[in-house]
Amino acid sequence: MSDAARPLEGLFVVSIEQAVAAPLCTVRLADAGARVVKIERPEGETARHYDSTVEGMSAYFVWLNRGKQSVALDLKAGEDLALLHRMVARADVLVQNLAPGAIDRLGLSCDVIARKFPRLIAVNIVGYGQDTPYASMRAYDMLVQAESGICAVTGTAETPCKVGVSAADIATGMNAHAAILEALLARGKTGRGRIVEIAMFDGMADWMAVPLLHNEYAGRETSRYGLAHASIYPYRPYACRNGAVVVSIQQNSEWKRFCEVVLRRQDLFADERFATNAWRVANRTALDAEIEPLFAAIDREEAIRRLDEARIAWGRVSEMRDLSRHRALRRMEVELPDGKRITVPMPAGRPEGLGKTPTVPALSADTDRIRSEFAA
Structure with missing residues (x-):
């Protein structure tokens, strides 16, 4: 992809992110040319430590963090917190998926952002809507799949199952990405940013709309049929x-x-x-x-x-070994911190690729540069 085809070139994104949902959102922004600065704990974010499958790196981290800059900060330390605030003051987009209430304790509550950074698009990824009784609940992918009823309609007649990949996280990241693009279009018209809450449960509940409507309007429970459709046959x-x-x-x-x-x-x-x-x-x-x-x-x-x-x-019905050699599988190259190159599935909508091969950042690879660029 040429620079001219990178529509988010010049967009500055700060993301206090971990695991899957927020990183998936921001990797899509990075793919489109945005500068994404990933804020990590000094020991590295959660997904860096899930496994060491890909040349010593976590498969999750390699998948979701290409093209980003890594900055390791101790946000409990005044100097690092002040650095974060200086970055946010110049950012177009702030994304975070910390535990409920954590972003407020960092001095970046909705009220503060609306007052101090009126052009900022701030995306708060949470487990459950913050105006619901579940606001403070910890939320991980399988927990939200279970709570939303996804597992009730997935599996065999005897056994409910989760979806085999991180469906709740992936849906949340995609919803956050779409919300950011909408907010950017709106800011182009009004000059004002937007504060957006993206709840994992909301995404899964939306996916459950058809079984929910069948239940509420027909009194019919959607049964589990394994690898068969519940309401279309054969x-x-x-x-x-x-x-x-x-x-x-x-x-x-x-x-x-x-x-x-x-x-x-x-x-x-x-x-x-x-x-x-x-x-x-x-x-x-x-x-x-x-x-x-x-x-x-x-x-x-x-x-x-x-x-x-x-x-x-x-x-x-493909096995994993079949996917590796599937004739419809399009791949893209990613560079690891040590210079080795691997391939991952090409994201949908980008068959022409991303242009320059993106690099997965080593932990804290850009911290010194960022401290210099955003010095007080």
């Missing part, structure tokens, strides 16, 4: 002689082609039990009893050939 994997293929039928025209071309059972399309999606969902057990033997009798390659002929969406 939308699940079927086992062939040499592997499984996931099939997705979302319209009655697709259902007709599926019966005629893939299953070669026009009688199923004529069966009133399966005439609509709602009826197919209600009669899924009977429907599977008809479909499963038909797939079991053919190879997966033949199933895919028929699905393609019928213009039916399908997919394979």
